[in-house]
Amino acid sequence: MVFHLQLGEQVLPMRRWPPIGWILLGLAALALVVAFLVFLYMHPATAAVLRDILIIALALQLILLAAVMIFLVYRLIHLVDWLQQEIQPILQRARETVDTAHGTSVFLSRRLARPTIEAASVAAGVAQALRTLIRLLRGRLM
Numbered sequence: 001m002v003f004h005l006q007l008g009e010q011v012l013p014m015r016r017w018p019p020i021g022w023i024l025l026g027l028a029a030l031a032l033v034v035a036f037l038v039f040l041y042m043h044p045a046t047a048a049v050l051r052d053i054l055i056i057a058l059a060l061q062l063i064l065l066a067a068v069m070i071f072l073v074y075r076l077i078h079l080v081d082w083l084q085q086e087i088q089p090i091l092q093r094a095r096e097t098v099d100t101a102h103g104t105s106v107f108l109s110r111r112l113a114r115p116t117i118e119a120a121s122v123a124a125g126v127a128q129a130l131r132t133l134i135r136l137l138r139g140r141l142m
Contacts, residue, residue, distance in 0.1 A: 040047040 040050070
């Protein structure tokens, strides 16, 4: 696969490393690790000093990690508290809005929709009665 790198007006093709390149890089890293382990085996005093330094570094890292975790828990508690303070009023206003909309829809249903439907049904009944009456009168006249 070929990628292109654009530098100003000039476009340069960039090729990905072939799999053999990655294999060689991995083998070189493995050889360095093996060489380091052989060096430590041949020099035990150096290995002991390096071991002590790494133990101290790991302990410091653990202390730092614990401090960061305590700080994150502290911030999380404050975040939850802040969200409760901010969300409660929003939910209260939303509830009031829903109650107002519900009351408005009930009012419109009782005061506007129901009388309109009843008036339309009465008008439809009267219209049907008139049509039936006109049909009956036409039938007698003919």
